[in-house]
Every structure is written in structure tokens, then in C-alpha cells.
Amino acid sequence: MHGTRTPREARVIPPPPRYPQRNALTPWLIRIPLLGMTAVLLLMFIAAIYVALLQVQYDRLIYPGVSAYGVDLSGMTQEQAVAALSANYTYGDQAVFTFRDGERAWQKSARELGVVFDARKTVELAYQVGRGEGLINNLLAQGDAWINGRTVQPTVVFDESLAKAMLDQIGAEINRPVLDATLMLRGTTVSATASQVGRQLDTGATLNLVRQVILNLTTGAEIPLVIKETQPVLVNVDEATARLRAAVSSPIKLFIEAATTSDPGPWQATPDFIAGLLSVTRIDNPDGSAHYEVGVNVDPMRAFLNQMANELVVTPQSARFVFNEQTREFEVIKESVDGRELDIEATARAFEDAIFRTENRIVPLHFNLITPTANSTAKARDLGITELVVEATTYFYGSSDERRTNIQVAASKFHGLVIAPNQTFSFNEFLGDVSPETGYETGLVIFGDRTIQGVGGGVCQVSTTIFQAAFFGGYPIVERYAHGYRVGYYESGVTTANGQRFKGGVGMDATVYSPMIDLKFQNDTPHYILMEAYFNPTKQSLTFKFYSTGVGRQVFVEGPTMSNVVPHGPAKYTESTDLRPGQVRQIDYAVDGVDVRVWRTVKAGERILISGEEVYSHYLPWSDQFLVAPGGAPKR
Secondary structure (H helix, E strand, O other), X not given: OOOOOOXXXXXXXXXXXXXXXOOOOHHHHHHHHHHHHHHHHHHHHHHHHHHHHHHHHOOOOOOOOEEEOOEEOOOOOHHHHHHXXXXXXXXXXXXXXXXXXXXXXXXXXXXXXXXXEOHHHHHHHHHOOOOOOOHHHHHHHHHHHHHHOEEEOOOEEEOHHHHHHHHHHHHHHHOEOOEOOXXXXXXXXXXXXXXXXEEEEOHHHHHHHHHHHHHOOOOOOEEEOOEEEEOOOOOOOHHHHHHHHHHXXXXXXXXXXXXXXXXXXXXXEOHHHHHOOEEEEEEEOXXXXXXXXXXXXXXXXXXXXXXXXXXXXXOOEOOEEEEEOOOOEEEEEEOOEOEEEEOHHHHHHHHHHHHOOOOOOEEEOOEEEEOOOOOOOOOOHHHOOOEEEEEEEEEOOOOOHHHHHHXXXXXXXXXXXXXXXXXXXXXHHHHOOOOHHHOOOEEEEEEOOEEEEEEOOOHHHHHHHHHHHHHHOOOOEEEOOOOOOOOHHHHOOEXXXXXXXXXXXXXXXXXXXXXXXXXXXXXXXXXXXXXXXEEEOOOOEEEEEEEEOOOOEEEEEEEEEEEEEEOOOOOEEEEOOOOOOOOEEEEEOOEOEEEEEEEEEEEEOOEEEEEEEEEEEEEOOEOOEEEEOOOOOOOO
């Protein structure tokens, strides 16, 4: 029956087994680890609950300890954080950078340089702290941020195109091209410009410097502008400019030092003339530099000097002497004169040197001095003049007063004249101008087949006398012309030479007519010849003496021989208002035409110097010549 036991055999229940007796603390020692583990598990549970609650709480919030740009973003939503950062961001306007180029400076804010703070991107980075890297990593990151704090680097956007544009604006003020110095001459105006160092802002290099300070969010930095400089090739034209300006600063005066009243000048080269001589040339140097060279072409000045050279010539004039036979020395009757001729090259060089001077712009003409044959201090023996070697005399009986005057004037041109060894004497060279201005008078001269009034009648008396002295003295005759007809004055000469005496006779005349017809002979001895002329109105004679040193010459003369005689024609009459009606004056006498030959041989000892030299004269027939009053000529 339910709940009723059937009695059974009673059993004896044995006593429990007996164990050794335990310490009373032992159970608790066993329980302590269990309790610890329980506590840890409990704490872990609680932490898990807290973390879970924290995750739920900060599901859309930034975890504690996270900050950016100095702003604590803990517990903020992203929008709140964006607002907070935006409100706190002042870098764009307050960060001002100074760009410097020497003394010049430009200040630009970070915003002007294209720096923009991206708050939302920064907040996104802050929000991601403790998220997205696995549970454990997230928890560790969250804990680190809570305990140590976590600063998120703010996201700054740098728009380099704006910075470059800003630098380009600065560059527009700085940049300048490299310029060489220039030099130019227009007329007499000198224009020069200084060189300029080329400067170019290196935008790229400067932008790198900007990038560095902006990425570090540096404020108030001074940024040196990176400038590339290009040196000019031609730096300085000061020296060339100074030379040009000096050249055209004022005229240059040319003059003759110690000028006489007969000398021309002075002359003046104007700045315009000088400017025309100048050239400005750029020269590139081997080292890559360059310079301007100012050149001068003095050819126009040479041409000018050539034009006036003849005008400036001074013919040297030997001293004029007479030989004192007592002292056997010279007596000076006219001082010597040094000759000169313009030294064109030396003058041109002196002119060129003066071009670039700013002071003393005067140039004396340079001359080559020509020493005369004999100067005033010459001694007779030094010149080999020791004795009279030849003396020739001709006569002018019946000559008019005018003819006598002309003979005297012409003879004076040769008195005291010195002829050097090997010099060829020219009558016309020393005669000079035959005119009333030089002392000659109008008289009767031969013209064509008549004797007419003219200046210089009687000059041939002088040339004939000199010819006879040279001829009988044994000197070589270089040039001699006979008169057109025989003239009685010239056939009465007497010459003494080297102890020999000669009579002139027919065929021993010499006519001259400057500059075409001349008388020339050569002094072929090693000694000078001193020529003295003596006009004797009482004896109506002209004498020439040659002093030198005798060389033992002997002259042998044959002739004259005459041939081809042509009788003279009828008398000729010339009307003259100087005569009264019925008055007749004979002015010349009739002679027949004839060919005359004279031969000369000159010896020095046994040596023949000149052998059988022929002097030939062809004379035309010449009629009696009469002057009559107008209408007084006889009818034919």
C-alpha cells in the first residue's frame, strides 16, 4: 500500500568512516581564489556592461580625450565639432607671412595664399579615433584617448595655384630683364644707358618655402623670396662715354707755332667735324664680357692737311755771302732761312691725341725742317770756297733806263747765292716773279717778230752772263735756249776762267722765260760755288763771279761757225702814243738769220770731262725796228 513499508530485516548502519581531523582555515583558503575569480568576473561583467553602455552612449559622439586644433571634442557630435573648430580657426586670417627682397617686403595672409582649414575632414578624423579597427583595438584606442588624450592633426588644404598667382603678382614688381649698357653717338649728342642686372623670381623655389611653413601651420614667418639674377654682358660704358663726350665737347684749334704774318691759320675743327671722325663699336671679349671701343678715322683730317700742305711749304734759303778776298772768309749779306714742309702724319697723330682731351684742345702743326744748303754760320773753307774760279762780264751799252733797272733787279736775285756740290742750278728757281710788284719796269721785249713794250726786258742779260760763266768755267750745261734772233748786247762778253780768257761772241747767249724756258747747269765739283753779281752803271756792264776751289779744268772752244744765213727783211714800224707827230725812234737793229755752232771740250789734266759738246743756236732774220707817232708809219 502506498506509504506502508513492509517490515524488513533490521539492518545495522555502520558508522561513518573516520577521517583525519582538518584545520579550520583550510576551507577558506580554498575559497579565496574562487572568490577572486568571482570578483574579477564580476568586474569584467560590470566593465562589459559599462563599455557596452559607453559604446551605446558614444555611438554618434566623439570619444572622450579627442581634440583637434586645441579644441576638446569629447562627447561632441560631428556637427558640434565642426562648429566648434570653425569658430576656433583663425589661422587663415591671423597667420601673416612676410615675403622679403632686400628692403622691399610684401605681407600676405595664409588665406590669401590659398590656405583653407577643412573642419569637416578634421572632425571625421577625430570621430574615427576608437572606431573601425576591431573591438580590442578600438577599446584600447578609446582608453588611450581617455587617459592620455589624442590630438588629431587638423586638415589644412593648401591651394598652391592661389599661392603661385600671388607670387606671380609679386614677381611682376620684382622681375626685370637683363640689359647691357648701351652707347650711341648721334651728331654731337652722346647717349648712354646703364646696364641692368636681370632679376627673376623663382616661383617654384619660393613656393617650396611657403609649403613648408604652411604645412607646419607656422605663423608670422618671414619668407625670403628666391631671386635668380642674371649679370649683363656689357656692364660699364663710363670710360667710352667720357671719351665720346670729351671728343665733341669743344672745337680743336690747329695753329702754326711762331707763325709769321705771311703764314695762314689758325684753323678750327668743329665738334660736328670731329663727330664725323668717330665710331662706336661693341667688342666681345674672350671671357664672355664686352665693352665699347671708340675709334677715330683721321683720314678726313689727312685730306684737309694734304689740301693745305703746299700753302704751308717754306723753301729753305741759304745764307747769301760775299767772299772777302783779304780775309778769305764770308761776309753774310742775308741770313739763311730754314725750310719746312708739313708733316701730315705727325700732325694727324697729334690731332687724334687731342680729340679725347677735355683741356688744351690745341694742336700745333708738325713740320719737317729742311736745312738750307748753307746756313749763316758756315765758314768759307768748310764749303770749299777759297778762290775766284771764273768771272764773266757782258755789256749793255745803249740800253734804256727801264732795261738797266731790270738787269739790276734780276742780277740781285743771284748775288751771294751758294750752289752745293752736285746741285743743278736753275735760273728760274731763283729769279722768282717778274712783275712791277717785284721791282721790274716795262720796257722793250721781243715778242714774235716785233719788239714791243713788256715787263722784264733785260732779264736775259743776266741769264746770258751766267751762262757764259758756267760755259767757260767748264760746268755741264743741262738746259739752254738761244734767243729768236741775234742780240748785240750778248756778243760782247769777256770771261776769265782758270787763267784762260774768252770772248763771248755770237751764239753765246741764253734766253729764259719762266716757267717754260730755263737755264740750268750742274756744279759737278766736290766744292760749293758762291755766285756774286755786280751791276756797273758807269761801265754799263754786268759781271758774275764764281768763287769755289779750282779743280784744274781747262776749256777748249771751237767756233763759232755760221751757216744758213738768211738776209733780214725791211724795217718795221710800231706806232706809239709816246711819240709826237714826225718823231721816229729806232729801238732795234737789223740782223740776218743764221745757224751758229760752238763746240766745247773740258779737260782736267789729261782726263777729258766733256768732249766736243755742241752749242747750237738758230737765229731768225730780224728787221730794223722803229717807233713812230700814230699815223707816222711810212706807206708801203
